[in-house]
Amino acid sequence: MAKQIQLGDHQLTIVKTTRRGSIALKVSPDGASLMVPKQFSDQTIAELVASQAEWLLSSIDKQQAKWPAKMTLQSGGTVPLFGEPIRYTEDHVTAVRSLQVRLEGNQVCAFLKTHRQLKLPQATLQQKWMRFYRQQLADYLLPRLVILAAEMGVTPGEVTIRTYRSRWGSCYADGRIQFNWRLAMAPKPVIDYVIVHELCHLVHPNHSRDFWQLVQQYCPDMLKHKAWIKQQGPALMAF
Structure with a gap:
């Protein structure tokens, strides 16, 4: 310890x-x-x-001081999904057995089985949001990773989506790759960059010159996406 x-x-x-x-x-x-x-x-x-x-x-x-204050969820406000602001609403209904967060058209709704005057704790909402984002990311990332891995001629091991507080992904010596669920808030081209980045570690388990050349080969806009992560990443990590 x-x-x-x-x-x-x-x-x-x-x-x-x-x-x-x-x-x-x-x-x-x-x-x-x-x-x-x-x-x-x-x-x-x-x-x-x-x-x-x-x-x-x-x-x-x-x-x-450089890290933004932790994001809070406000009904009627917006939340990021794949780089776009999506309207967020809360609806108090009795038809659901438990709190649900799901995409409804062009907005995200949280369905609450509570009295309208009762406010659900932020911690409970955030747990449901994490599951929502995790599923959204999996639906895009996993098929995309298969395509990119085939193009690059690499074979990753187990791929999982988990919680990180200061990184977007990790590649292990045994071929396992893990991604941060907060990537669901980033634009899809940025997600593709992170996928390529981790897949390149299967070839070069370091950040050598050869590694970055390989990343740029499969992601020509690498520098643009790295800059986006540097600028916008702290706000997403604060969620």
Whole structure:
């Protein structure tokens, strides 16, 4: 289990790596991690954190400020689906046994079996939204991945859709590929780029020059899609 150190209002996770004599701070919506050389003792780490506390706190606060506030769902507002704003409404009905979120024409509806004056907790709604987005993404991504993999001449292992807080996909040494369900909010060309990116890792399990050349071969607009993710990604991760 990773060691954690209390630093002001933050829990700093200590991760020991093969780095040589250097440290690195990583901040994501999930929290802050400090990468340290694996040979550092607990006492050395504690002294390091204490001596660099002001810098660490300042860096964490600055980086977390870049992440948008967590998105909330408001009936009558809009939500992103495949890069387009879709109207979101809530309808209180007695015909459903449980909360349902589904696409109805050009809008997304949440059907609630509650009294109109009762407001459903955001956490419950967000769980249903996650399932909705996961299914929407699966319906597009899985057939698309089969097509792209055939074009590229690669054979991925098991493909799943899961929750990530700071990445869009992962490719493992055994060929498994996992994608972030939040991709359902991105334009389809961006989703295609992420698919190609992960499939290229089956050939080059790194981010070498050869890797990026292969990505660009099958996704000529790679730089455009990377820029979109850099600019819009934090807002989607906040959902």
